[in-house]
Amino acid sequence: MSKDVLLRVKDLKMHYPIRGGVLFRQVATNFAVDGISFEINRGETLGIVGESGCGKSTVAKAILRLYEPTSGEVEFDGRDIINMPKGDLREIRKEMQIIFQDPMESLNSRHTVGTILEEPYVIHGIGSRADRRKWVVDLLDKVGLQSDAVDRFPHEFSGGQRQRIGIARAIALNPKLLICDEPVSALDVSIQSQILNLLVDLQRELDLTLLFIAHDLAVVKHVSDRIAVMYLGKIVEMNEAEKLYSHPVHPYTRALLSSIPVPDPEKKKVHDVLTGEVPSPINPPAGCHFHARCPYAEEKCSKDRPELKPVKDNPNWLVSCHLMDNFIN
Numbered sequence: 353m354s355k356d357v358l359l360r361v362k363d364l365k366m367h368y369p370i371r372g373g374v375l376f377r378q379v380a381t382n383f384a385v386d387g388i389s390f391e392i393n394r395g396e397t398l399g400i401v402g403e404s405g406c407g408k409s410t411v412a413k414a415i416l417r418l419y420e421p422t423s424g425e426v427e428f429d430g431r432d433i434i435n436m437p438k439g440d441l442r443e444i445r446k447e448m449q450i451i452f453q454d455p456m457e458s459l460n461s462r463h464t465v466g467t468i469l470e471e472p473y474v475i476h477g478i479g480s481r482a483d484r485r486k487w488v489v490d491l492l493d494k495v496g497l498q499s500d501a502v503d504r505f506p507h508e509f510s511g512g513q514r515q516r517i518g519i520a521r522a523i524a525l526n527p528k529l530l531i532c533d534e535p536v537s538a539l540d541v542s543i544q545s546q547i548l549n550l551l552v553d554l555q556r557e558l559d560l561t562l563l564f565i566a567h568d569l570a571v572v573k574h575v576s577d578r579i580a581v582m583y584l585g586k587i588v589e590m591n592e593a594e595k596l597y598s599h600p601v602h603p604y605t606r607a608l609l610s611s612i613p614v615p616d617p618e619k620k621k622v623h624d625v626l627t628g629e630v631p632s633p634i635n636p637p638a639g640c641h642f643h644a645r646c647p648y649a650e651e652k653c654s655k656d657r658p659e660l661k662p663v664k665d666n667p668n669w670l671v672s673c674h675l676m677d678n679f680i681n
């Protein structure tokens with residue numbers, strides 16, 4: 353793949369002060385995202401996977417500046433997003449759109465689908481009313497819905513159809529980047545694959561770049577070129593999708609893979625079983641954040657934080673584990 357970077361994220365941090373006491377002073381810090389770096393090439397899909405609470409959705413919102421990051425750099429198509437004046441963000445968000453897990457939260461239940469899908473054009477003053485109505489019907493067709501949906505309300509649709517409406521709105525302004533934040537987590541398994549196939553088709557048709565966030569490695573594998581595994585605010589492993597599945601290195605990645613159901617359990621590679629809960633990102637554990645759940649933890653794991661380093665000098669294969677050499681074969 354030629355290196356044509358669309359999104360560059362460098363050392364992104366999102367720390368929230370926790371306040372308490374009579375004077376409402378800061379008593380702790382939530383290290384929700386704690387120094388994340390990655391790039392996404394034009395036309396590529398980067399999957400971010402991790403258990404709930406690992407900070408992956410916060411990364412999405414910080415990139416779009418729906419949350420103001422504590423520090424770090426976000427460069428989109430050569431433009432500095434972090435230091436961009438708020439007034440300019442509205443224009444850039446035409447090119448960076450997001451799909452949420454629950455489309456009901458983002459679709460105004462009092463508006464018809466036609467009005468909802470027309471809204472991006474109205475906000476940005478694009479087209480006449482007749483143009484907009486035509487574009488709305490085109491959008492519905494692109495996402496596999498009938499044109500009579502324009503006069504109906506979101507609650508009249510199934511969960512999968514509502515997600516199609518959410519996707520239609522997200523692609524209305526021809527974005528370059530689509531951030532998909534757990535877009536199929538709330539759907540039945542049979543509907544999940546339909547929505548994933550739709551996203552893959554739209555990516556090809558519209559030349560989209562995707563950042564695809566999910567807690568389920570099986571879902572991420574279906575759509576991603578590369579995958580970053582997050583644990584407690586940090587990336588612990590990143591690799592090309594196929595290689596991450598065939599040669600997982602970090603004990604957390606290995607445990608996540610073991611938890612994927614397979615049709616033939618006899619063929620399943622059992623690495624490690626994930627036990628316990630993700631620790632709180634408020635005052636996270638010292639050393640390697642995974643040490644309390646890691647079956648291989650040694651003394652230094654609870655003291656020294658491992659760096660995210662290339663494996664075998666491959667800049668596309670990064671792992672943060674003191675003992676990674678033991679897991680590379």
Ligand code: SF4
Nearest residue numbers: 640643646653673674
């Ligand atoms: Fe486990 Fe230690 Fe590696 Fe962390 S650094 S994943 S605790 S072996």
